[in-house]
Amino acid sequence: MLDVRLYLLQRLTALMMIPLVLGHLVVMVYAVQGGLTAAEILSRTQGSLVWGGFYGAFVLAASIHGAIGLRAISAEVLGLRGVGLTALSWGVFLTLLLLGVRAVYAVTAGGPA
Amino acid sequence: MLEQSILATSVWRGDAEGGEFQRFEVPRRDSQTVLDVVTHIQQELDPSLAYRFACRVGMCGSCAMMVNGVPRWTCRTHVSKVSGNVSGGGGELQIAPLRNLPVIRDLVVDMAPFFDKWTAAEGVFRPSETRAAPMAKVQPGSPARAAANAGIECINCAVCYAACDVVAGNTDYLGPAALNRAWTLVNDARDGGQAERIDAVSSEGGCHNCHSMGSCAQFCPNALNPTAAIAGLKRETVKAKLGWRR
Numbered sequence: 001m002l003d004v005r006l007y008l009l010q011r012l013t014a015l016m017m018i019p020l021v022l023g024h025l026v027v028m029v030y031a032v033q034g035g036l037t038a039a040e041i042l043s044r045t046q047g048s049l050v051w052g053g054f055y056g057a058f059v060l061a062a063s064i065h066g067a068i069g070l071r072a073i074s075a076e077v078l079g080l081r082g083v084g085l086t087a088l089s090w091g092v093f094l095t096l097l098l099l100g101v102r103a104v105y106a107v108t109a110g111g112p113a
Numbered sequence: 114m115l116e117q118s119i120l121a122t123s124v125w126r127g128d129a130e131g132g133e134f135q136r137f138e139v140p141r142r143d144s145q146t147v148l149d150v151v152t153h154i155q156q157e158l159d160p161s162l163a164y165r166f167a168c169r170v171g172m173c174g175s176c177a178m179m180v181n182g183v184p185r186w187t188c189r190t191h192v193s194k195v196s197g198n199v200s201g202g203g204g205e206l207q208i209a210p211l212r213n214l215p216v217i218r219d220l221v222v223d224m225a226p227f228f229d230k231w232t233a234a235e236g237v238f239r240p241s242e243t244r245a246a247p248m249a250k251v252q253p254g255s256p257a258r259a260a261a262n263a264g265i266e267c268i269n270c271a272v273c274y275a276a277c278d279v280v281a282g283n284t285d286y287l288g289p290a291a292l293n294r295a296w297t298l299v300n301d302a303r304d305g306g307q308a309e310r311i312d313a314v315s316s317e318g319g320c321h322n323c324h325s326m327g328s329c330a331q332f333c334p335n336a337l338n339p340t341a342a343i344a345g346l347k348r349e350t351v352k353a354k355l356g357w358r359r
């Protein structure tokens with residue numbers, strides 16, 4: 001149940017996520033060199049606008065992308081249509097967004113500026 | 114003379130309410146097609162069997178059925194190709210009505226939803242000139258004409274429609290044949306209904322639901338490639354949405 005708008009959004013968010021996933025992986029591999037502690041991660045992310053923006057964009061793209069994907073699957077596999085389908089799509093989007101934003105907030109807010 | 118081998122055939126019998134497979138033993142012959150088998154059953158064994166065909170030479174598109182679980186044009190499908198090699202016997206054949214369409218009776222399905230979707234996809238030529246206008250000049254080698262040519266030999270058999278799993282899961286999906294037809298018209302320089310067509314194939318049941326798995330292209334008896342046509346529609350609809358389409 002995709003129209004051209006949802007199709008485009010799904011492609012655009014996929015495009016956005018390619019560099020974000022790569023950046024995430026590269027930093028992860030780099031960061032675990034010489035051990036990994038919560039304090040070390042937080043020292044990098046807390047108060048950082050860059051990491052806040054990076055993971056904020058990631059969360060937004062993933063929430064949109066995931067919600068559209070699950071929308072297509074639930075339409076085809078569960079036969080969902082109309083209001084139910086719209087509600088499910090928005091529900092998935094908002095839930096993912098909320099969870100993601102909470103996590104981003106938790107690691108970037110506060111701490112040494 | 115050798116004893117004639119027998120083809121163990123099961124044929125689906127029933128209507129919209131349901132039904133079951135019925136067994137028939139059909140003498141195996143040289144160069145026998147699946148349609149020959151069905152015709153033999155109807156003429157010699159059970160005259161009440163309902164099925165549909167017309168041209169018998171792969172032009173009309175009316176004889177498609179599920180043969181051993183796969184959609185095929187039965188008049189051009191040789192039994193030897195599909196019946197398997199059961200030693201000592203003539204092989205086995207299971208014949209059922211086309212998938213993804215409502216059954217009317219036995220092997221006959223209602224093609225109305227299939228053709229309704231051609232209309233819904235704006236698979237109709239919309240003239241941009243009157244008959245008084247001079248004949249349009251279309252360069253045979255132009256990319257648009259080549260794209261249209263690749264898709265125009267469709268015989269409306271609905272084999273691709275039966276093969277498509279998205280149609281099976283989403284009754285609103287316009288399906289490969291209707292979208293392939295729309296794509297040939299998108300590439301027709303003489304057509305004046307492009308904006309409406311782009312809208313029609315951009316809708317909820319439109320081309321963006323295709324998963325590009327290619328079952329339609331794999332089973333199309335005329336070796337058309339609706340998957341590629343639909344990819345073309347996706348490109349053009351995105352361009353139109355972003356205002357890049359001239």
Ligand code: SF4
Pocket residue numbers: 276277278279280288289322323324325326327328329330339340343
């Ligand atoms: S490529 Fe698209 S239209 Fe063709 S069978 Fe797959 S989903 Fe259906």
Ligand code: SF4
Pocket residue numbers: 266267268269270271272273274289290293332333334335336337339
């Ligand atoms: S595209 Fe091929 S399989 Fe589909 S209706 Fe046309 S001829 Fe038949």
Ligand code: FES
Pocket residue numbers: 166167168169170171172173174175176177186187188189
């Ligand atoms: S009978 Fe016409 S295509 Fe098979």
